Amino acid sequence: MTTATLEEQLFRLPDLGEGLAEAEIIEWKVAVGDTVTIDQIVVDVETAKAAVEVPVPYAGTVLRLHAEAGTALAVGEPLITVGADASGGAATADGPCGTAPGGAVSADAAVERYREEEQAGSGNVLIGYGTGHGPATSRRRRRRAAVVAPSEASGGASTSGSGAAHAEAPIGVGILAHDGNPAPVAAGSQDPAVGLAPHAPRVISPLVRRMARDHGIDLAALVPSGPAGVVLRRDVEQAVVRAATQAPTEPAPAPNTPAQWASAPALASRERPASDGPERIPLRGVRRAVADKLSRSRTEIPDATTWVDVDATGLLEVKKAMEAAEPGRRVGLLALLARICVAGLGRYPELNSTVDTERREIVRYSEVHLGFAAQTERGLVVPVVRDAQRMTTVQLAAELTRLTELARDGHLPPDRLTGGTFTLNNYGVFGVDGSTPIINHPEAALLGAGRIVDKPWVVDGALAVRKVMQLSLSFDHRVCDGGVAGGFLRYVADCVERPAILLADV
Known part of the structure; x- marks a missing residue:
């Protein structure tokens, strides 16, 4: 050889x-x-x-x-x-x-x-x-891979007696006689998986066999590039590329000859896409970073969640009034909620903190670096508005819009994705009423806002249809108890229902 x-x-x-x-x-x-x-x-x-x-x-x-x-x-x-x-x-x-x-x-x-x-x-x-x-x-x-010699394919007797010695090889590994020629199958073999091709492929890796099966590649038709004639992964990948670039050909005729019988299984595999279980997608990039952070949050933070339904009719009226005061100016609901959260953190600073586990200390911040969840094509990211406590509502609205556009274009600077002290998540844009949001580690709290829907609501003792939304607060129970978390959430809810309360903190 x-x-x-x-x-x-x-x-x-x-x-x-x-x-x-x-x-x-x-x-x-x-x-x-x-x-x-x-x-x-x-x-x-x-x-x-x-x-x-x-x-x-x-x-x-x-x-x-x-x-x-x-x-x-x-x-x-x-x-x-x-x-x-x-x-x-x-x-x-x-x-x-x-x-x-x-x-x-x-x-x-x-x-x-x-x-x-x-x-x-x-x-x-x-x-x-x-x-x-x-x-x-x-x-x-139990599964054998062997090759039928041409004489046996036509019903003739085998010219080599070494076929039985090779019948024990693992599936997918080609069988060669000591002279380098294909070894015959042992007499009486009824295994339907036995191929009729003159040269069985030598494949060691199950991954290579699975790739070939998934893409309908006939291993026997490949020229192996590995040592000892082993078919490698790159051989299958190159065959996949060639198959994708070739123009469609006429349908193959029904197998009527031994040679056509040999290729029939490969043709059938191309006609019926194989299903080898669930698709596995590696965690990479943004998706991996999100997974790591959320897993760490669930592992390290003993969180609790509290929620309340609020009448947002008054907040929406304020939004319309602010936009009408200056044509062309847009103030989104997220900006109004951000303004309310900043005021609430001024009253309940315990939630604007983090826990230093190594030094066993609570680190409380005087600045509010407000993060907000933004859905992009690359996954969920949390841009951070630096020093949100120094901004007006209009300035917050402009900064939120700017950072959202940068995030969706993939141009957000890395320093705008870290350093947050509190996060706001408006999951109502997905059409859901409520959630139990996961805290953005290493922060201590996160406020979530659901969608606004028309609901029956009692106003001054009378039933009316109002714009109702649900607010939920997840908080780190190490930095505060339920009284602080409930006080903050109640303050936010009161500001949503009666926005004039905010004037006391301006």
Whole structure:
């Protein structure tokens, strides 16, 4: 068999299992210029669940380390590049069995090693390397992957007696006889999964098989680029790109020949999109930051929520009056609520604080840095209005509008996303009445406002239809008791119902 020398191979961070989408580099075990062998541990990484030793599937010289210690990498990102060693040896496929020239492993040896690791457990926890999980291993061994020789496909007798010896290989790993030719299937095989293609694909990674199945890629039609003829992830990715760029072709005829029978399963998989369970979406960017902060809030803050229904008719009338006083000026409901919250924090400063857990102190602020929740295409962000206590209602309205536009355009400066002391969330824009909002860590309180709807309301002893909304306050029970939280919420509700109360604090 002709030797295939590996000049340079890029190894990407593999699928670490359990739905983990990324890992952090802890320590490199090799450096640029070092010589590595197949399955040598090259790096320690840490996932959200455990520390993992990562082996490299190639032999040769380390050319590049693509990330430094402390760097977080997503699955599939470049990890290490390995090239031919000084003697010109790399991962090759040659010889009948055992070690190939240049220190590489032959095709049959690679299959045999993989089978042994599946039975005994190699200790490697990477997908496709074998972990010794009992049930999964036995399930793999029940499914056979073999190839029918051309003579058997036409009903003739087998010309090789080594087929039975190869029938035990793991599914997805191609079977080759010692002469490098396809091995025949053992007589009497009734496994419908047995392929009829002249060359079964050699695939070690279950991730690669799943990608091919999901995109309708026929593994047998791919030209493997991995050592010992292994089909790699990049081979499938390139095939997906080619399939997407090709123009639609005429429907294939019904399979009437053995060759067409061989491609029938692949055609069927393209016609019926496979469903392999739920879609997994990595937490990245803004979504990840929000998840981390909210998780920390729920973990660290003993929060409580109180709420009240209020008659917002008077507040809406004030809004209209302010806008009518100066044509073209817009004062939103959020700006009015912000003005009320700032006044309320002046009366109840306990809620404008945070808890320093290391020093076991409550840090109370004299300035009000008001955060407000803004929904953008990139996710939920909380811009911060600095020194809101110094602004008028009109100035607050202008600043809220400016920051909202910057957030939606993705141009919000980083310093405007941190340092808040109190947050206002108008979830009523989503058409909901109420909520129990999560405090924006490390703040101590958050006020939420629901939608305004027409409801029957008693006014001066008579039933009337009024504009009613619900206000909810989540607060850190470490900084105050229910009396303070209830006093603040009641003050806010009174200002909403009778905005003239605000004049006492102007």
